[in-house]
Amino acid sequence: MKKLAQKLIKNHSLSEAEYELLIKNRTPEIAEILQNEAVRLRKQVYGNEVFLRGLIEISNYCKNGCYYCGINCANKECNRYRLTEDEILNCAIEGYKIGFRTIVLQGGEDNCFTDEVVCDIIRKIKKNCPETAITLSLGERTKESYQKLYEAGADRYLLRHETADKTHYERLHPEKMSFENRMNCLKNLKEIGFATGCGFMVGSPYQTEENLAKDLKFIEEFQPQMCGIGPFIPQKNTIFANEEKGTAELTTYLLSIIRIIKPNILLPATTALNTIEEDGRVMGILAGANVIMPNLSPKTAREKYNLYDGKAITGEESAEEVKKLEKTMEKIGYKVVYKRGDMREYRKEDENGSI
């Protein structure tokens, strides 16, 4: 296994079968080797900086029925909300005053957020919050729609692929959702010029090591600018309510591998990781992540944006508490920074031969 870890460190690439072996036969010793390399690479590209993104959860209406998701359309218990344009803009301005220079607009696939509405919001945020990057996370849309959002000024788009295995995808989603369309959307986003983010759940129902190996190979080939991974956490009103949750151990192991595959990737320590482990965010940063997304949504909306149970919404998870977050990061040798935090260059030839 050590040889395989070293091969990954040297080439930033393995075959799917090798990734599978690296996951199946992981040991604390291998995890430490990969973690050390991930931290070294992250420091080489980003120093000790941790980028902040201000997250606004704009709507928990969604037309889709993803089986794992607490706000899926089949959940009659979900208390639905939709922020108004003014509320979204005010959240963004509040975040701007705190210092955030990336605003993330995230929501279910809500038909009320037409291209016209979203473009208008993008333009208003850009006008009121100069030099701020806008990341969208609004699910699958047509290429024409993505193009309009890009032209209105959106900079980045996050669309988790959830699993790179078609059969697995079909076990997590209802029939009318299509794996091909998800992958096509990601391709379109990249072609248009968005800084594009994919991502997946760790420990989702039916997931095998082979599936995870496919996810890693997909990331290696797709070369996204961002990648969001977090443990699967069951939500009580879904058909997966009684499934096992994912683990922080495997999530952090995969974070380190992803950092090594793409040393300059923007990699968040996600809220889900912080939900299953008290210091999950610290664990994520120490495994190679370099982004944190505090919540700027109105407090009432945060509780209702209930993708999974027990979501961390207070303390350092909220934007008002970023000072605490700064201290937590300082304690482990990192510095929270408020700039846009775009992906930086990484050139293999800059390596100093420390591998």
Ligand code: SF4
């Ligand atoms: S995962 Fe996204 S697309 Fe699926 S139901 Fe939830 S909000 Fe909708």
